[in-house]
Amino acid sequence: MNDPLLMLVEDDEDLREAMALVFEAHGFRTIGASDGLEALAKLESNGRPALILLDVRMPRMNGVEFLQLLSGTPRATIPVLALTGDSGACRDAINAGAVGCLQKPIDPSRLIDAIRAQLGTAEARA
Amino acid sequence: MDAPRTEEEGARRAEPGTEKGDELRWLFRQLPGAAWITDRDLQVTEIIGYVEGNLGIPHEQLIGRSVSRIAETRGVSDPATAAHVAALGGKASSFRYRLGIRWYEVHVEPLRAGPGGDIVGCIGAAVDITTRVELEQRAAASEARATQRQQRNISLLEATLESTADGILVVDRHGKVAAYNRRFLSLWGIEPEMAARGDDEELRNFVRGQLANANGFMSRVGELYAEPAREVLDVLEFKDGRVFERYSRPQCIESEIVGRVWSFRDVTERDRLLRHAVTLAETSRLLGSLDAAAALESVARLVVQRLWLVCSFDLLDETARKVVVSRDPKSELGAALAMAPATTEIQVRELGEHVLLKLPMRAADRIVGWITVIGWLRPAARVRDLALLEEIAARCAVALENERQYRAARAEIRAREEFLAVASHELRGPIAAIRFAVEGLRSGKSTDRFLDIVDREEHRMERLVDELLDLGRMRAGELDLGLETVDLADGVREVAARFEVERVHAGSTIELRGETRLWGHWDRLRLDQVVTNLVSNAIKFGNGQPIVVQIGVHDDRAVLTITDQGIGIPDAKLPTIFEPFERAVPERHYGGLGLGLYIVRSIVTSLGGTVEVHSTAGDGTTFVVTLPREVGV
Numbered sequence: 065m066n067d068p069l070l071m072l073v074e075d076d077e078d079l080r081e082a083m084a085l086v087f088e089a090h091g092f093r094t095i096g097a098s099d100g101l102e103a104l105a106k107l108e109s110n111g112r113p114a115l116i117l118l119d120v121r122m123p124r125m126n127g128v129e130f131l132q133l134l135s136g137t138p139r140a141t142i143p144v145l146a147l148t149g150d151s152g153a154c155r156d157a158i159n160a161g162a163v164g165c166l167q168k169p170i171d172p173s174r175l176i177d178a179i180r181a182q183l184g185t186a187e188a189r190a
Numbered sequence: 191m192d193a194p195r196t197e198e199e200g201a202r203r204a205e206p207g208t209e210k211g212d213e214l215r216w217l218f219r220q221l222p223g224a225a226w227i228t229d230r231d232l233q234v235t236e237i238i239g240y241v242e243g244n245l246g247i248p249h250e251q252l253i254g255r256s257v258s259r260i261a262e263t264r265g266v267s268d269p270a271t272a273a274h275v276a277a278l279g280g281k282a283s284s285f286r287y288r289l290g291i292r293w294y295e296v297h298v299e300p301l302r303a304g305p306g307g308d309i310v311g312c313i314g315a316a317v318d319i320t321t322r323v324e325l326e327q328r329a330a331a332s333e334a335r336a337t338q339r340q341q342r343n344i345s346l347l348e349a350t351l352e353s354t355a356d357g358i359l360v361v362d363r364h365g366k367v368a369a370y371n372r373r374f375l376s377l378w379g380i381e382p383e384m385a386a387r388g389d390d391e392e393l394r395n396f397v398r399g400q401l402a403n404a405n406g407f408m409s410r411v412g413e414l415y416a417e418p419a420r421e422v423l424d425v426l427e428f429k430d431g432r433v434f435e436r437y438s439r440p441q442c443i444e445s446e447i448v449g450r451v452w453s454f455r456d457v458t459e460r461d462r463l464l465r466h467a468v469t470l471a472e473t474s475r476l477l478g479s480l481d482a483a484a485a486l487e488s489v490a491r492l493v494v495q496r497l498w499l500v501c502s503f504d505l506l507d508e509t510a511r512k513v514v515v516s517r518d519p520k521s522e523l524g525a526a527l528a529m530a531p532a533t534t535e536i537q538v539r540e541l542g543e544h545v546l547l548k549l550p551m552r553a554a555d556r557i558v559g560w561i562t563v564i565g566w567l568r569p570a571a572r573v574r575d576l577a578l579l580e581e582i583a584a585r586c587a588v589a590l591e592n593e594r595q596y597r598a599a600r601a602e603i604r605a606r607e608e609f610l611a612v613a614s615h616e617l618r619g620p621i622a623a624i625r626f627a628v629e630g631l632r633s634g635k636s637t638d639r640f641l642d643i644v645d646r647e648e649h650r651m652e653r654l655v656d657e658l659l660d661l662g663r664m665r666a667g668e669l670d671l672g673l674e675t676v677d678l679a680d681g682v683r684e685v686a687a688r689f690e691v692e693r694v695h696a697g698s699t700i701e702l703r704g705e706t707r708l709w710g711h712w713d714r715l716r717l718d719q720v721v722t723n724l725v726s727n728a729i730k731f732g733n734g735q736p737i738v739v740q741i742g743v744h745d746d747r748a749v750l751t752i753t754d755q756g757i758g759i760p761d762a763k764l765p766t767i768f769e770p771f772e773r774a775v776p777e778r779h780y781g782g783l784g785l786g787l788y789i790v791r792s793i794v795t796s797l798g799g800t801v802e803v804h805s806t807a808g809d810g811t812t813f814v815v816t817l818p819r820e821v822g823v
Contacts, residue, residue, distance in 0.1 A: 082626035172629035
């Protein structure tokens, strides 16, 4: 139960499912959300993830709006890695508080390396 | 000389015979004149002074010669004989007498002698007055020349005054009319009787009523009378549209100002051409800007400054902008703008001493708005005014149309860029999912779930690529139709069944109403695409509310109606929802390429049908598709 918890905020269900399965195979626990609104709700009730992977382009509430709302909550210290298809959205996400941004299509092993690196930094800081 | 002076007479008789008489004769010969005595037979008895040279007769031969004989040699009109005869009759006389080149003043009177004073002859005297006569003649000739010159000058002045195209009025320093020409009267429409009365104030009051700015005119006249030395050139505008150039300068004699000369020139035509040309040139320059709204306001200001009193633009676009500019902001003329409705015709409305002109602005046979002006009523200029206004309207219309096309082009480019961003995002989704699935498959765990993901995402990508290919074909108008007998009702049921998972996920219900069988001659796959897109939209934007699909027949055309009670479409978006790259909702919030409705319309149109949308934001949307049951019918 000490496996780190990752939150996957991604509207593409298949992608979210595939990512969750791969992360679990690499020793992570995951919690999914299909958009920013659902993610905020799940953060309230489902504990504190070690890292949030955030799609930027999503219906209802996009990643940037999510980051802006998150910054006003006790969960603001959770590192967020943005995932997006275009560099403009990447910049917006970083400006809104994301610790990093990876451009889609993402190479799974690179993403896992990035997550590990981020968690290592977070641990070291803790 | 009725009482003879005896001593003198004695002396006259005595002198010539004496020594002293010789001296005197010599002396007299030095003087410019002569004196002589005749007897009653008019024979010269004595003569002294310088005479011979002029008469051409030696002195010795003159003595004893008769005056009449001397005169005969000089012609019948010689007055000498008559004067001597008159003197014998007691009458003295004087006359001018010409001898050769010399003139003499001749005086002849009776010579009396004896106690009774009997006339014994004549005594005459002649004084050379040649110099005086010449001076007199010269003076007379000079005077004649001067008179002639003066008459010529007066006639020249009158001819000049009357032949100039300018109206000329001369007034004295007290404002009394001193002179004018007929052109002045005709320019101002003044009756000759009024002009003849010569009252400048009466004239001024008569003309002021014709002017657009009567007060300005009167105060200017007042200023000039207060400053007699001022020279001024200005312009007078008439209510009837005429324009006069007014030039005024003092009238001086030597350096004294004695009055003022006003000249008026009708420059209406020149002014009109100039104003029209300048206004059109300025209008084009102002309309060169792509901000047509700001340009129209500048054009209205220009028009009001140069030609009319009020100018307004009403635009027939989504902004429904209105521009109103008045020359006099306090004027209530602008209220009359509301009188003229927006019609496709040219309107001319007379408002007392004003007139309102309203023209539609057309670009490519489409009315893009109206231009309305209010100015002074001047029927004579109406045709030209309307022609100018039409030209201005046409230029404004072109500018508005250019701006609209520019905006539309910009919006289309923006929409395309947005579309490309959406398309690449949508294509990256399946690629990312498949990559993770492949990564997952390597781990050997959850193999079936990963394979399902790969299968679904491969299909999703295929659909996206098909959609993009359809877009290309439809944009190029190259949609191939494979017509066959198809049951629309069956097609709808199939699509509804296919969307079962999405429908349940969204929380909506789908109710099928109407015909359960409806055959037509259509392209099965394309018809399926139409229904799929409309049902998919109804679920996506249906807000979890019930969806009704109605199948009916009207005039032998199949009518498919799909109604949801979802988020609806804002009015502003309705006109463009069937355009490619347009989406009625913020583009980032809903998946897909946003080409659905464009594809629907393209297919329906190819099948000879129509598609309509009715929607209220927040209340839901209804799409109505009608299709002829035979394509080409």
